[in-house]
Amino acid sequence: MDSSLTRARPRARNSRTESLLREIERGSLTHLNRLSGPTGWPNDLHDGSLSLRVLFGVLEKEPVPPSDPAVNLSAERPTEAVNRCRLVLAIIGDPVIKALPGNALLLNVFKENEATLLRWLAFVSHESSWVYQDLHSSYESETFGPMLAADVLYSISKRTYDRSKILDISPYFVDLLLYLWNWRDSGGSSLSSAYSRRETCPLTSLFAMATKAPDAHHTLEEIFSAFSTKHHCHFIQSSARRLNEWISSGDQGANLQVSHTWPLKIIDITQRFINLPTYVDAYVKRQFPKNTWYASRRLSHILARPPLGAEELPFPVVVSIRFFPLNASVAPMKLVRGTMPGLLKAGLLNILIDHLISQPHDTPYPWYAWTGEEDAGHPINVLASLCVDAELAQKTAAAMEEIGPMRQRRLMMGPWCDEHWVPFRKTFDLFYGMWSNTMRISLCDNMNHSEKVPTVRPTTTECQREDWEAFHRNECAGNHQYRREREIASSWTSHLERQFYMKVLRHAVLNVETGLPIEVVDELWPDDDTTPAIEHPHAPLTASRQAKIERTKDAIIQINTLPCPPKTLLLPLEKVLNFSHGGGPTFQDPRYLAMFHELQESMTGTEAAREPGRSRQRIRLAMCIGHRGEYRVYAFGRFVVTKWVGKTKVEALNLFVKVVERSKVADQGAGSLE
Structure with missing residues (x-):
């Protein structure tokens, strides 16, 4: 110098x-x-x-x-x-x-001097084999540089007073961090394998700090969003390799109880980017949740602390908490659909039931609430609510078959039966039964609306479906279709799903009109399942029941599929008109206003004034709330109710579907069954 x-x-x-x-x-x-x-x-x-x-x-x-x-x-x-x-x-x-x-x-x-340090650490990491060629073995030569980089960066970041200001997330830092994460030695092992006998892995801890610090994580998200699905797959595969190496190190004498915290950090790191669309594709493609949880089942003797709560639990339970339930407020439906079948196949239902059976009645469960709005209850209840999806209903049914008769009896006899198991079975049986008995009807005047899609004024003879060729060309009076932007794939409701919602609503209407429990109504199937009508003979309604129906016939039936069992409420028309999302009204399109006007016109006269033996018809409107990841589905059904002295018939006329972003839905308040 x-x-x-x-x-x-x-x-x-x-x-x-x-x-x-x-x-x-x-x-x-x-x-x-x-x-x-x-x-x-x-x-x-x-x-x-x-x-x-x-x-x-x-x-x-x-x-x-x-x-x-x-x-x-x-x-x-x-x-x-x-x-x-x-x-x-x-x-x-x-x-x-x-x-x-x-x-x-x-x-x-x-x-x-961060830039200078990162530049040279990156160099010795990439060229470790010849920079440190004088070391005792080729393994030491190739690992010394990457380990030095990880140790130095972690030590600096760990000592930093303001954790949100760890080493600036510059391109140099991200490139080096990702290189170390994806690095493999000549034998195919990750850098973390070199730390397998330590309590912590510096690289994992460094990455965990970067994803938890708000400023750093935001920058990482921006960088990750520019990556291709192939790059994301590589990153996720590196995470999976680390976890498998850690589990295998136990077979070689490593004390996994000492180091069990950093595999959990690896899982958290891998999940920090699941709000990125291309990352979700890679996450689902690699089946990271299923493979990770399946491998963790070998380590039930290891105890770990869950994210919430102080009591240590078996390692597989703590791992399952990382993957289920997903937060429906942010998780796209394709993530739920893409990961849940694998988790169910790997034995998720078994571990939920094992924990239920092994704990006292009032023990808090470690799985956190599913939504940001309300506690969805025990995780098996959350699982039941997911059965509004056909594939998840089928996978849950397959998992149910693996539960032995002895465990079934224990579930029916234990103190948790009425609170958890019976609601789960009722909800699952209801949804699975409706999926198993497909109502083969086609109602052409559907409208699927999202605020991201241009809104057009519909009429009753115009279809705006992207599945026009498959279902609607021969069902409509005129062959006219409005062009619409394709909605996000995870929020789209298919023709079969609309049939499912129609059946749920039809049974809910009959439930309200007759007073029968909805699970009993579910057992009533028409002889011809191509008809939109369902009919049930019953004893004459009591005077109090008739008075209640008369008092609430202008109310709109709402059934929410998230609670277990589903909640049925009666909402005044004024409350439904006040539904909003994104600051605008949800149900004030011309079509809905016409339905509300029709409902009011059909309420002339009273139930008590009906002549004995004569039937009387009126309109009933019902709304089913479905949850599809970060979207909410409003399935709005229009029905004709025909009543005799000892019989009630409910016929579906149309179903209208709206898909809105959950984050923009205003609090609608509660209704009443009175």
């Missing part, structure tokens, strides 16, 4: 340190070795920070050698420069890091 630059820096307080630093600035490898010795690093805080600045000056002066193997293996390899920088990094990795705790001066020097 030029003498003028030497004079420009402050002098060290210790004359020996000053002399040592001057020789290092002149390029002396011998004096660099002395600084790395047991007594070489100065104890004085001022001299320590000054020494670190000099070391960074050495790194900054040397150009990073090219990474071309043809150059590195040739006689032109810059051996002296690399050895000098290798010594500097060794000093940073040992005496400097040891002196770091509580030393704000050293931390400031690191922050000021």
